[in-house]
Amino acid sequence: MIASHLPVLQVALPLIAAPLCVLLRRPTLAWAFATLVSWALLAMSILLLVRVMADGVISYHLGGWAPPFGIEYRLDALNCFVLLVISAIAAVVTPYMRQSVASEIAAPRHNLFYGVYLLALTGLLGIAATGDAFNIYVFMEISSLASYVLIGLGPSRRARAAAFQYLIMGTIGATFLLIGIGLLYMMTGTLNLADLSQRVAEVQDMRPIYAAFAFITVGVLIKLALFPLHIWLPNAYTHAPSAVSAFLAASATKVGAYVLLRFVFTLFGLEFSFERMPLMEILMPLSLIAILVGSGVAIFQHDLKRLFAYSSIGQIGYLGLGISFASTSGLTGAIVHIFNHAMMKGGIFLALGCMMYRTGSVELSALHGLGRRMPFTMAALIIGGLGLVGVPLTSGFVSKWYLVQAALEADLWPVAVLILLGSLVALVYVGRVIEAAYFHPPAAGAPPIRETPLQMLIPTWILLAASLYFGVHTDITVGVAERGAEMLLGIAQ
Amino acid sequence: MSGGALILLALAIPIGGAILLSAVGRFAHLRNEVSLVTSCGLLAAVAALVPSVMAGDRPSISLFEFAPGLEFAFEVEPLGMLFALLASFLWIVTTIYSIGYLAANGEPHRTRFHICFSLALASVIGIAFAGNMLTLFFFYEALTLCTYPLVAHSGTEAARRGARRYLAILLSTSIMLLLLAILWTWVAVGTLDFRAGGILMGAVSEPVMAVLLVLYVFGAGKAALMPFHGWLPAAMVAPAPVSALLHAVAVVKAGVFTIVKIALYIFGLDAIRDFASGEWLLYVAGATILIASLLALRQDNLKHRLAYSTVSQLSYIVLGVAMANAHAVMGASLHIAMHGFAKITLFFCAGAIYTATRKTNISQLDGIGRRMPITMGAFTIGALALIGLPPFSGAWSKYYLVLGSLDDGAYSVLAVLLVSSLLNALYFLPLIVRAYFPTGGQPLPVAGGITEAPKLQLVAISITALGSVALFAYPQFLFNLLRSLVGM
Numbered sequence: 001m002i003a004s005h006l007p008v009l010q011v012a013l014p015l016i017a018a019p020l021c022v023l024l025r026r027p028t029l030a031w032a033f034a035t036l037v038s039w040a041l042l043a044m045s046i047l048l049l050v051r052v053m054a055d056g057v058i059s060y061h062l063g064g065w066a067p068p069f070g071i072e073y074r075l076d077a078l079n080c081f082v083l084l085v086i087s088a089i090a091a092v093v094t095p096y097m098r099q100s101v102a103s104e105i106a107a108p109r110h111n112l113f114y115g116v117y118l119l120a121l122t123g124l125l126g127i128a129a130t131g132d133a134f135n136i137y138v139f140m141e142i143s144s145l146a147s148y149v150l151i152g153l154g155p156s157r158r159a160r161a162a163a164f165q166y167l168i169m170g171t172i173g174a175t176f177l178l179i180g181i182g183l184l185y186m187m188t189g190t191l192n193l194a195d196l197s198q199r200v201a202e203v204q205d206m207r208p209i210y211a212a213f214a215f216i217t218v219g220v221l222i223k224l225a226l227f228p229l230h231i232w233l234p235n236a237y238t239h240a241p242s243a244v245s246a247f248l249a250a251s252a253t254k255v256g257a258y259v260l261l262r263f264v265f266t267l268f269g270l271e272f273s274f275e276r277m278p279l280m281e282i283l284m285p286l287s288l289i290a291i292l293v294g295s296g297v298a299i300f301q302h303d304l305k306r307l308f309a310y311s312s313i314g315q316i317g318y319l320g321l322g323i324s325f326a327s328t329s330g331l332t333g334a335i336v337h338i339f340n341h342a343m344m345k346g347g348i349f350l351a352l353g354c355m356m357y358r359t360g361s362v363e364l365s366a367l368h369g370l371g372r373r374m375p376f377t378m379a380a381l382i383i384g385g386l387g388l389v390g391v392p393l394t395s396g397f398v399s400k401w402y403l404v405q406a407a408l409e410a411d412l413w414p415v416a417v418l419i420l421l422g423s424l425v426a427l428v429y430v431g432r433v434i435e436a437a438y439f440h441p442p443a444a445g446a447p448p449i450r451e452t453p454l455q456m457l458i459p460t461w462i463l464l465a466a467s468l469y470f471g472v473h474t475d476i477t478v479g480v481a482e483r484g485a486e487m488l489l490g491i492a493q
Numbered sequence: 494m495s496g497g498a499l500i501l502l503a504l505a506i507p508i509g510g511a512i513l514l515s516a517v518g519r520f521a522h523l524r525n526e527v528s529l530v531t532s533c534g535l536l537a538a539v540a541a542l543v544p545s546v547m548a549g550d551r552p553s554i555s556l557f558e559f560a561p562g563l564e565f566a567f568e569v570e571p572l573g574m575l576f577a578l579l580a581s582f583l584w585i586v587t588t589i590y591s592i593g594y595l596a597a598n599g600e601p602h603r604t605r606f607h608i609c610f611s612l613a614l615a616s617v618i619g620i621a622f623a624g625n626m627l628t629l630f631f632f633y634e635a636l637t638l639c640t641y642p643l644v645a646h647s648g649t650e651a652a653r654r655g656a657r658r659y660l661a662i663l664l665s666t667s668i669m670l671l672l673l674a675i676l677w678t679w680v681a682v683g684t685l686d687f688r689a690g691g692i693l694m695g696a697v698s699e700p701v702m703a704v705l706l707v708l709y710v711f712g713a714g715k716a717a718l719m720p721f722h723g724w725l726p727a728a729m730v731a732p733a734p735v736s737a738l739l740h741a742v743a744v745v746k747a748g749v750f751t752i753v754k755i756a757l758y759i760f761g762l763d764a765i766r767d768f769a770s771g772e773w774l775l776y777v778a779g780a781t782i783l784i785a786s787l788l789a790l791r792q793d794n795l796k797h798r799l800a801y802s803t804v805s806q807l808s809y810i811v812l813g814v815a816m817a818n819a820h821a822v823m824g825a826s827l828h829i830a831m832h833g834f835a836k837i838t839l840f841f842c843a844g845a846i847y848t849a850t851r852k853t854n855i856s857q858l859d860g861i862g863r864r865m866p867i868t869m870g871a872f873t874i875g876a877l878a879l880i881g882l883p884p885f886s887g888a889w890s891k892y893y894l895v896l897g898s899l900d901d902g903a904y905s906v907l908a909v910l911l912v913s914s915l916l917n918a919l920y921f922l923p924l925i926v927r928a929y930f931p932t933g934g935q936p937l938p939v940a941g942g943i944t945e946a947p948k949l950q951l952v953a954i955s956i957t958a959l960g961s962v963a964l965f966a967y968p969q970f971l972f973n974l975l976r977s978l979v980g981m
Contacts, residue, residue, distance in 0.1 A: 386638070390668075391634055391638065392630060392631040392634045392635070393631055393635070398559075401560075401676070404672070404673070404676045405676055405679065405680055408676055408677055408680040409680055413677075416673060416676070417669070417673065420668050420669050420672060420673060421669065423668050424664070424665050424668060424669065427660070427661075427664055427665075427668075431657065431660060435645070435653055435657070438642065438645075439645050439648045439652070439653050439656075440648070441648065472557065472559075472565070473557060474558075474559055474560065475558060478560070
């Protein structure tokens with residue numbers, strides 16, 4: 001009975017839990033409740049993925065109203081995978097939050113924090129689960145509004161400015177998305193994605209559809225933070241509370257990538273997006289610039305959170321690039337990178353949170369001597385960094401393997417060279433971190449620093465251990481990603 | 494024990510050793526013993542594989558699938574056997590040497606040193622036993638990363654700068670060129686297995702094959718082929734045992750080993766000779782041999798001179814591959830072992846001289862032969878072996894390389910080999926002369942009589958120097974091992 005309602009419970013549970021969480025005045029209680037919810041969500045998403053991989057697409061009709069009139073939640077290999085990524089990140093990050101949040105946010109606000117956090121989670125999960133275009137917009141607004149609050153709660157005053165900047169950019173993105181969806185509705189009279197994809201095909205030569213495509217793509221690219229629409233991201237990640245940076249870096253942009261995939265491939269279709277519309281010609285150069293410039297700017301950062309935020313802009317370039325190939329290996333690379341980058345970047349930001357917790361700083365110079373004082377935290381940071389470079393045996397290598405393969409299959413060897421060049425640029429900023437942590441003596445008179453408490457260290461290591469595990473055992477991640485890619489491309493299974 | 498299990502054991506021993514070391518790191522004495530036991534265990538595991546490989550078997554094991562048709566797999570063939578034996582034997586000697594060296598020089602971070610050393614050896618075994626190009630690449634990168642902390646060991650600004658250069662050159666060549674070549678091969682052929690006779694023939698056109706050869710050869714940056722040799726002199730900031738085992742044997746030989754392996758099993762010798770427009774490789778290797786020798790002449794720092802000498806000697810192996818005939822490849826493969834023993838001896842000596850006298854430059858070594866007779870005796874043996882004189886190890890490999898050049902009638906190659914022997918003599922002999930017959934300058938005071946390096950270092954030096962002689966006297970084992978490789 002409950003099992004058949006899993007698709008909606010995945011979204012409804014955090015939505016209901018959010019106000020309840022606000023009612024729990026004791027910080028620890030609110031945290032414990034949010035943790036329980038996040039674990040329940042993980043269990044549900046695993047069950048859903050298993051069912052979808054075994055039995056195929058699940059279509060759930062909200063309130064029993066059949067689509068296209070009612071709202072449909074439609075779960076296939078791709079969005080179950082995204083649900084799993086988000087809920088897994090949440091299940092790991094939430095337990096971590098207790099000490100990290102306690103040290104960065106005033107205690108009376110904790111219940112509000114966890115409430116808003118659950119709302120953000122609701123939005124992200126909702127975007128992934130729903131099969132309705134307008135619903136995507138609504139959930140995107142829920143997650144964005146919640147994110148603005150979460151970022152604004154950051155310890156420094158600049159967090160407010162960062163949140164405001166994100167709010168402006170995010171609102172523009174959401175408005176574009178809404179205009180696009182409105183145009184589609186005008187032309188087809190439906191909002192159901194599956195229904196839309198059929199009807200759009202009938203009117204795809206009409207100019208409003210072109211406009212809708214442009215509006216939606218740009219709107220989503222802002223959410224995805226693809227160069228040159230990324231300017232909100234570095235400030236937001238830098239000034240947000242540590243745990244929030246980790247959560248957002250690992251989940252929010254990934255959902256943006258998912259929405260892009262959904263609209264481009266499922267709704268508009270391969271032929272429209274890549275032959276009538278010059279998506280490849282736009283997305284590929286932008287992604288390549290993102291890879292090189294994002295990673296290049298990261299080299300010159302002294303604030304580690306900002307450094308890895310710019311690194312995220314580069315990594316988002318890999319996502320965009322994989323999508324722009326519109327081939328099985330390209331999409332496999334992009335989808336698997338959604339997962340891999342979530343694990344690596346989430347882990348890195350958690351490690352930075354540990355550093356913040358113990359040293360009160362995330363400056364590069366604060367790393368001096370930490371290799372010996374916080375060996376496990378630093379080892380985690382380095383493993384994550386090597387993953388970003390794409391060193392073999394880390395999951396970053398798997399993503400890059402498929403992306404380069406896609407470039408070579410498309411006879412675009414200069415692109416392959418640029419992808420690899422991006423790895424080298426990443427190596428430079430990761431190398432700076434390694435050098436600072438291990439080969440610089442601590443500043444004279446620095447206070448003694450102990451290793452991070454286990455409650456924070458274990459979540460950090462879970463994410464990074466996952467990134468190592470999936471760098472070696474690729475059959476699960478690549479298997480699911482390949483199925484998602486084939487489904488998007490309409491290749492019969 | 495089956496072959497596959499032995500392969501895993503050989504990989505697990507140094508990794509287990511590293512874990513054990515991090516646990517007992519606080520206890521200096523235990524640390525040394527763990528290192529010694531680990532290195533002996535590794536040699537035992539590797540040696541246990543020899544009989545079956547000599548009998549023509551190819552022990553193999555496959556762990557898991559990276560992509561459909563692409564496994565993480567190991568297979569032992571004669572060349573890998575040779576490389577693994579060489580590295581694991583010399584590891585024991587180096588461990589003995591390191592214990593003396595680190596204690597005498599009061600080096601910090603000794604636990605990290607031993608851990609990284611063990612992990613580097615695990616990577617070497619992985620490279621030697623890799624069953625396909627992807628597995629090899631994994632360990633090839635791991636080796637770079639494990640040795641980086643060893644180069645940056647002292648943590649001074651100079652060490653950090655050297656290590657940065659080291660990492661930058663090695664990783665940029667391997668990522669930009671080698672990985673690209675591997676992926677290209679994978680997309681074009683659909684396999685990365687090592688197969689006798691190669692996998693490329695018939696699958697890609699001749700121009701593509703030529704481009705791939707360029708990518709592979711320069712991508713294996715550890716072979717220090719010019720112009721990608723700069724990392725090797727940069728790595729000389731590392732402590733002497735690191736320069737000795739890793740930058741005279743393990744790391745650089747991993748590079749040339751990879752090139753030989755690619756030539757034999759990815760291209761196939763016929764393809765190199767006839768289809769891949771491989772002549773340029775002869776020129777590059779020949780030029781590297783000569784230019785590096787000339788550069789070595791100009792170095793006053795002993796370790797730098799040895800480093801350039803290594804760059805030059807490595808290209809003998811590449812030259813042998815480029816000739817791609819049976820004698821030349823035999824010579825190239827032999828040189829992996831022959832050069833290994835001779836060069837590690839020389840680096841050991843440089844470290845011993847530093848330990849005993851704190852001198853690093855050749856111009857300061859007037860009369861050192863009287864003060865350190867054992868060290869300088871071993872140095873002389875190593876130098877003569879590299880020049881290629883009998884009765885020392887280098888003579889055999891040079892003999893086969895000369896035979897190879899005569900087979901092809903490649904007299905220019907012959908000329909390169911002869912001129913380079915002359916240059917070898919020019920940059921080694923004056924040093925030896927100076928050591929025994931000080932001329933002018935300021936001879937080292939001999940007031941203290943004989944002041945040799947610590948005993949453990951001397952033991953290690955003697956073993957490798959004698960090994961250099963023994964390899965000349967009893968090369969039969971190597972010949973038998975390598976014969977099947979080239980079909981002689």
